[in-house]
Amino acid sequence: MFRSSIRQKIVGIAAGLIILAVVTSLLSMVMAGRVGHLLDELTNRYIPAYGHLARVNVRALERSLAMRRMMMAKMQGPAEDASYETARKSFEEIEPLIKHEADAARQLIDAIIADPSTPSDNAALGRLDDRIDNAVNDLLVRLNAENKTLLEQIEAKDIAAARQTSLRADVLRDEFNTRVDAIRSDMLAQVAAAAATVMGAQQNAIIVSAVVTGIAAILGFVFAMLVGSGITGPVMRLLEGTRAVEAGKLDGSITITTQDEIGQLSAAFNRMIETLRNNQRIRETFGRYINPRIAEGLLDQPAIAATEGQRRVMTVMFCDMKGFTSLSEGVTPRGLVKIMNLYLSTMSEPIHAHRGIIDKYIGDAIMAYWGAPFVEENEQTHLAALAAIDMTGRVAQLRKDLPELLGVRAIPTDCDVRIGIATGEALVGSIGSEFMMSYTVLGDTVNLASRLEGANKYYGSRSLISEATAAGCADTIALREIDRLIVVGQTQPQTVFEIMGQKDALTPAQTLLCQHYAEGLAAYRARSWDDAARAFVAALEAVPGDGPSLALKARVESFRQNPPAPGWDGAWRLESK
Structure with missing residues (x-):
């Protein structure tokens, strides 16, 4: 089921629910039809049969009453002949009605017995049929014989004989009525039993319908939950994975549990995470060779790589390690690599902390710069000066760490740093050829910073800055004017300053x-x-x-x-x- 598409799953659920609904309806219809059939038999057979038997009793009583009226009319003389005839006519008309009602009751009972589709006590009904037949064909025949004799005696006005015959007829009539009452009572019991059967069937139909409806609802709910969990589970995992990616966590992946569209989407999501991880590794690797902010710009905005250089006011720093040549002569190549890594890491941290861009490492020299678009123009000299103060402040710790790194008691020379900083207009941008580009700065400002770094050798100083740099950071940095210099490659003198530290900290x-x-x-x-x-x-x-x-x-x-x-x-x- 979980290999199907979402559409197939939804259609399957709908089809399953429709089938369950149809089954429930069919069962309800069958049960209702069963109840209707039983109710129809009760209404059209049991109750009418009982009614016919009740009317047999009534007709027998009416016939007896008509006979008494005839006797009374004869006893009163010729004046009541009309009443006599009326009573006699009624008497004669009732006899076939009694037989008709009895036969109708028997036919209905026989129909109930003959119908195998409904439950009934056929033995009891058969006995009722026999008792009706005996009552009509035995007692009624004898009663009719007595009544005939009684009519003849009444016609002959033999009142004394008629009275004796009437007594015998009353006995037969009472016996007939008693039998009919007993038959009717038993028939009423059968009617009650049939009614109970109908009610039981109706109750069973209600229970079965409720149970089937409940089962259908449970199965539908289970189906919906199974398929729904097969859809919502992967969706929730996708949502959690998306939130993790949004939070920058790219080390996870989504478990694929279905082969539908969501499973395909999950597989695509995993591929996307893998691509993002690869891009992240590229960014991290790229950031080790190019400043991360430049790398981010080149990756996020590839057009920056094709940007022509722009002239901007920039602050450029050069930092060199004093005594590196003599130090490198006394250590192994592996030890030299350790020294370089420690030195460059120690000196690069302040530049990075003060938002500088490390342009390149040139042997033991570091070239860095500050300026747009990475920092504001009015703060670049201040940040560069702070970085220089921090760098010179780390020299003491560097001198302690180098012997421990090399496993010696002391390094062969007293290492130090020389820093040169210059501020001025420079060419900034992606510069290079169609084979290789470099985002860097070029111009006289860069050359001046390099010359000032070298001038530290002559003055025995650590950090020399140009006049423009000094003008930009003089409010926050304590400076000392060193000299007026004409560096190599320039003809105009430059007033050079030394960074002493932060103001009010001397x-x-x-x-x-x-x-x-x-x-x-x-x-x-x-x-x-x-x-x-x-x-x-x-x-x-x-x-x-x-x-x-x-x-x-x-x-x-x-x-x-x-x-x-x-x-x-x-x-x-x-x-x-």
Whole structure:
């Protein structure tokens, strides 16, 4: 049944219910016909037979009354001859009526006995028939003989003899009436028995109809429940599976229990879930090579892959691992992979946490960017600076984790990070060839960020940012102006700043460092070499080993020996990347 279509199931249920209804109706009709047949026999045979027997009694009494009227008329003389004739006429007319009623009763009783389709006490009815025959053919014959003699005596006006004959006739008439009463009483019992049979049959018909109707209803309900559960069960499983998919759960499937349309729909649903699981695996795998937000955009909106590049203001970050070359020389290839995975994971988390897009890994370098459509333009510099602060804050833990990862007591070099951030107009979009595309950023801003990352080597700093980046995050980030640089590939100087931390979070030593460094930088640009040297020394006393202070102090000493040209504007040109 569960291999049938839904239409066939519904038609089957309807057909089954119709068949049950027809069977119930047929049984009811048969039972009703049976009751009707019994009731017809009761009405047209039993009761009329009893009526004929009752009228035999009545006719016998009427005949006796007519005889008495005749006697009274003769006793009163010729004046009552008319009454006598009337009574005699009535007397003579009643006799055939008695025989007619008796014969009619016998015919009905014989008809009941002869009908095998109805239950009846045929033996009792046969005895009744015999008793009627005896009463009519025996007692009535003798009574008629006495009545004839009585008529002759009355005609002869032999009143004394007539009285004697009348007494004998009364005895015969009483016996006849007694027998007829007994017959009628027994017939009444048969009528009652027939009525009880009719009532019993009617009651049985009601019970059978009720039972059959109940069985039909139960079978119909069971049928409907079986087929209904075969339909609603898979539908409910489909609904639960749909809700699970809506909630993002793609690890389940629906059990197929039918071969109908719902079973086919369930199979299609399972195939859809499998496709979604494959797509999810593709997304997860794709997201390991391309930023998940870019991957989502490329998968959900394939047209983005064909979008031409757009010029937008973007903030670009480059991060490199200090001492990577010397570190890689002392470990095995497997150990190097472990170091790279740990380092890149540690430094990538802050970028991801601050909504940055990791564009690519270049060896031990990380390139990331912020900007539309991923973040608002007015918050990109702030997020990039926060990511840089978080990244430098993880260096201490990275230094602890690397020896444990490699199984050594100490790493051969003191690792650190160098970060460069620049903000400006860049080309953004899907860039590449017909064979391969990459959603990335290009332009001078990208080059500047890369150069600033490299400039950390010269200044001994961790994170240098461009002037545009500093202008965008100065309200929330504590910065220190480092220098005016002309990086490789550019001709115009850039004011470069170092990220010190979040505002109002600097230590007193850092605050004093920034103050002395600013004094030294101003004196340096004014060519006051002695004042500049004293300021940078004071800065180093505040924070010993400060890289920018050491670099500028060394440069001041160099300018003391070889002063810059007269048109010097305070900018420093980097000769290497």
